[in-house]
Amino acid sequence: MRNLPTDLLRTFVTVVDSGGFTAAAQQLGRSQPAISLQLKRLQDLVGQKLLARNGLPIELNSQGQLLYQYAKQILALNDQALAQFETTAIIGKIHFGIPSEFATTLLPKIVGRFVRAYPNITLEVTSALSKELLADQKRGQFDLILALHDDPASAGANLVKEEELVWVGNGRENLEQLPQLPLIVAPDGCVYRGRALRSLQASGQPWRVVYTNPDWSGITAAIDEGLGVTPLAKSTVPENLKILKAGGALPELGRVGVSLTRPRGRHTEATQLLADFVSASLTLTR
Structure with a gap:
């Protein structure tokens, strides 16, 4: 046998x-x-x-x-x-705040492994802009927050990694022939949006916002349809979209910081375990 x-x-x-x-x-x-x-x-x-x-x-x-x-x-x-048969089973409920693009790409990689390893821990996930997740009136609602920072140094000791920002499209664009670069972005307050507009202004590249949506699925659908391009952390680019080479109409975007924050009073064993899982997964992504 x-x-x-x-x-x-x-x-x-x-x-x-x-x-x-x-x-x-x-x-x-x-x-x-x-x-x-x-x-x-x-x-x-x-x-x-x-x-x-x-x-x-x-x-x-x-x-x-x-x-x-x-x-x-x-x-x-x-x-x-x-x-x-685990006699030291860890029990708890974690309210996790995370930007929607990371929820789409990161969570599927960790949730299955985490839940299988710790079946008595319940995850409650909320997706929003980093600015909203870190706002004083909201941050206290979360046990753990994953957030983006325009200046990596501003994340302090909570910095997990720095992410390269890239331009993303459907791969069929002919941007050099357009009088203005068509942008698909989230509303004001989005780290990606702010970085893109400053980079375009500094390079002298004409642009216009053709579509605004706070929902990540709406943004990716608009890009897939060829309405425009968007800036994005390189590790979160979905498989159906393409990274566009910087140059010409597309200026370099630089890097942003990614942090994991545990609000005061939320340092439980369950939260630490999830933080370790997320940190390890972020470190492995490129």
Whole structure:
């Protein structure tokens, strides 16, 4: 009777979910050769090749897709079973404030792992502009806040990383032929909007705001339709949009700071665990 070791299955799932061996090695705290060896052991065990290609992104063949579904179920049951016998289970509810573009790109990477590891912690997520999340009248509502800072130094000890800002479009623009650069931005108070307008003014590039929306899904839909371009933190660019090379009509945008803030009196063990998860995920993104 053969058994499927959960450590091999977890490595396999992590390689698929993270999109490559290097990212999986970083997440699991192992070397890339060790990850490759574990995947080879799993393929030898099932007697099937699992990958259609080893490049980026990772692509599964039909056998790999089948095993991936089984592996997700097996690991979920494994984690649930262990959680039932955890005598030091951490219980809590965390109200997490986060900009909407990070909620779209960052949360899917961490929520699943976090909830599986700590099933007794409940996450309540609110998306808004960083300015709103950090406002005195609102910040006290949150246990943890992820926010952007126009000046990274202003984040102080709460700074997690600096993010490069890039121009984003649908990849079919012909900006050099337009008399004015069409901008799609959030309302006043958005860090991205302020940086874009200052950079355009400094470069002398004519521009006009063609669409304003506080909702990230509305902004991405407008970009996908070709209405204009927007500035964005590089690590949050969705797969359906393209990073546009700076130059000509598109001035350099520089960098912003990303912080994690825990309002006074909110330093619980559960909040610290989530902060560690988020910080690690931000560090791994480029």
